[in-house]
Amino acid sequence: MKIGAIPDIVVSRLPQYLQALNLMKLEGKQTTSSQELGERLGFSAAQVRKDLSQFGEFGKQGTGYSISYLSKQLQSILNIDRIWDIVLVGAGDLGHAIANYQGFTNRGFRIALILDNDPQKIGDKIGQLEIQDFALARELIRKAGIEIAMLTVPASVAQTVAEEVVQAGIKAILNYAPTPLKLPPNILVQYLDPLIQLQHMTYYLAK
Amino acid sequence: MKIGAIPDIVVSRLPQYLQALNLMKLEGKQTTSSQELGERLGFSAAQVRKDLSQFGEFGKQGTGYSISYLSKQLQSILNIDRIWDIVLVGAGDLGHAIANYQGFTNRGFRIALILDNDPQKIGDKIGQLEIQDFALARELIRKAGIEIAMLTVPASVAQTVAEEVVQAGIKAILNYAPTPLKLPPNILVQYLDPLIQLQHMTYYLAK
DNA sequence: TAGATTGTTAATCGATTAACAATC
DNA sequence: TAGATTGTTAATCGATTAACAATC
Numbered sequence: 533m534k535i536g537a538i539p540d541i542v543v544s545r546l547p548q549y550l551q552a553l554n555l556m557k558l559e560g561k562q563t564t565s566s567q568e569l570g571e572r573l574g575f576s577a578a579q580v581r582k583d584l585s586q587f588g589e590f591g592k593q594g595t596g597y598s599i600s601y602l603s604k605q606l607q608s609i610l611n612i613d614r615i616w617d618i619v620l621v622g623a624g625d626l627g628h629a630i631a632n633y634q635g636f637t638n639r640g641f642r643i644a645l646i647l648d649n650d651p652q653k654i655g656d657k658i659g660q661l662e663i664q665d666f667a668l669a670r671e672l673i674r675k676a677g678i679e680i681a682m683l684t685v686p687a688s689v690a691q692t693v694a695e696e697v698v699q700a701g702i703k704a705i706l707n708y709a710p711t712p713l714k715l716p717p718n719i720l721v722q723y724l725d726p727l728i729q730l731q732h733m734t735y736y737l738a739k
Numbered sequence: 740m741k742i743g744a745i746p747d748i749v750v751s752r753l754p755q756y757l758q759a760l761n762l763m764k765l766e767g768k769q770t771t772s773s774q775e776l777g778e779r780l781g782f783s784a785a786q787v788r789k790d791l792s793q794f795g796e797f798g799k800q801g802t803g804y805s806i807s808y809l810s811k812q813l814q815s816i817l818n819i820d821r822i823w824d825i826v827l828v829g830a831g832d833l834g835h836a837i838a839n840y841q842g843f844t845n846r847g848f849r850i851a852l853i854l855d856n857d858p859q860k861i862g863d864k865i866g867q868l869e870i871q872d873f874a875l876a877r878e879l880i881r882k883a884g885i886e887i888a889m890l891t892v893p894a895s896v897a898q899t900v901a902e903e904v905v906q907a908g909i910k911a912i913l914n915y916a917p918t919p920l921k922l923p924p925n926i927l928v929q930y931l932d933p934l935i936q937l938q939h940m941t942y943y944l945a946k
Numbered sequence: 947t948a949g950a951t952t953g954t955t956a957a958t959c960g961a962t963t964a965a966c967a968a969t970c
Numbered sequence: 971t972a973g974a975t976t977g978t979t980a981a982t983c984g985a986t987t988a989a990c991a992a993t994c
Binding site: 610636 | 750751753754755757758759762779780816817818823825831832833836837839842843846847886887889894910911913917918919929931932933934935936937938939940941942943944
């Protein structure tokens with residue numbers, strides 16, 4: 533039996549395992565090994581086995597892991613054996629791109645609410661969804677029982693917007709604005725900043 | 740004197756230091772301390788000092804770090820004391836959002852070329868730039884001397900597109916498609932996948 | 947059975963932190 | 971000067987890897 537919390541770095545690899553498994557499923561494969569799974573993602577076989585063993589015994593000696601079974605288990609561990617509703621704040625170009633993206637649903641998520649404060653945009657539709665007034669954020673988010681927000685707003689207002697959605701009951705934020713958010717410690721925040729990743733790579737590019 | 744390579748995990752924090760410093764600059768601050776810099780980013784003061792000391796002695800005992808000086812040094816270390824041209828492949832919603840984003844220039848980058856293979860899109864303009872035919876990728880990328888690519892293409896073609904731009908001389912790829920790319924080991928690749936980050940957070944959200 | 951591969955333990959490796967002399 | 975804060979060393983902490991008995 534395992535005691536204590538799972539290291540976050542292990543948790544961060546679970547979605548990657550899941551994604552690789554889903555790809556293998558598409559390829560028609562039935563089973564895989566820690567070796568193969570690791571190779572696809574650049575991890576060692578030992579690390580794959582160690583990570584998975586934190587949550588249970590999912591494999592069989594000699595044959596490896598059933599792809600569909602392990603995939604189901606990981607979905608359950610990550611709490612995506614359900615659909616999570618998301619509120620998207622900011623209906624600019626990036627917001628539109630995200631709202632139109634078809635890849636959320638079969639990976640556990642759905643954009644359920646789109647907010648903006650631009651009167652020009654409020655009332656417009658993106659796909660099936662109407663852009664609604666950010667002034668109504670608290671009411672609408674609470675009513676829909678949404679716990680996850682994606683922010684595609686200008687950096688200058690990201691902090692204010694974040695505080696507002698937290699007031700509305702949001703527990704997790706995926707922030708596309710290049711702004712470190714100061715929020716209560718129980719709020720989960722992740723950042724997506726292409727510049728940070730580009731700058732990471734240029735370190736290694738010859739001068 | 741330092742010997743040996745800098746750990747990648749240290750390099751990955753440098754863009755974050757730089758971003759925090761730029762924010763402080765905007766706030767009109769002149770100097771900062773390892774303590775303050777760490778607090779903003781969630782790192783310990785000791786870690787900030789340790790990281791920076793890998794590259795030189797940038798601070799002064801008693802007073803800390805000059806924000807503008809440290810910022811310049813980090814820019815130089817990250818090789819962004821210049822502008823890097825980028826080729827953007829995929830002129831869909833996400834490609835448009837990125838091409839219209841104004842934040843690249845003052846952080847060391849410029850979208851210099853946009854490619855797509857859709858005859859409907861080729862010839863259209865995004866801002867000043869005309870979308871050009873991906874069939875001409877090798878020629879155009881080589882002629883422009885571009886080393887960095889951003890891929891906003893469908894997952895199904897990401898691998899093929901990546902191989903093609905590598906043939907054209909691309910050394911670093913920022914991949915928005917949820918596809919692990921198999922490329923020669925000297926090619927730098929970074930991934931931006933919102934689903935991976937959402938799934939990471941749902942692990943911690945109560946069931 | 948023989949071969950393959952798991953889950954786990956112990957050893958190794960690497961990253962973070964604490965502490966402090968140096969010094970602005 | 972006294973207070974503050976650096977850069978660095980040594981200690982601690984945590985993550986990865988190697989190895990192997992168990993077993994499908």
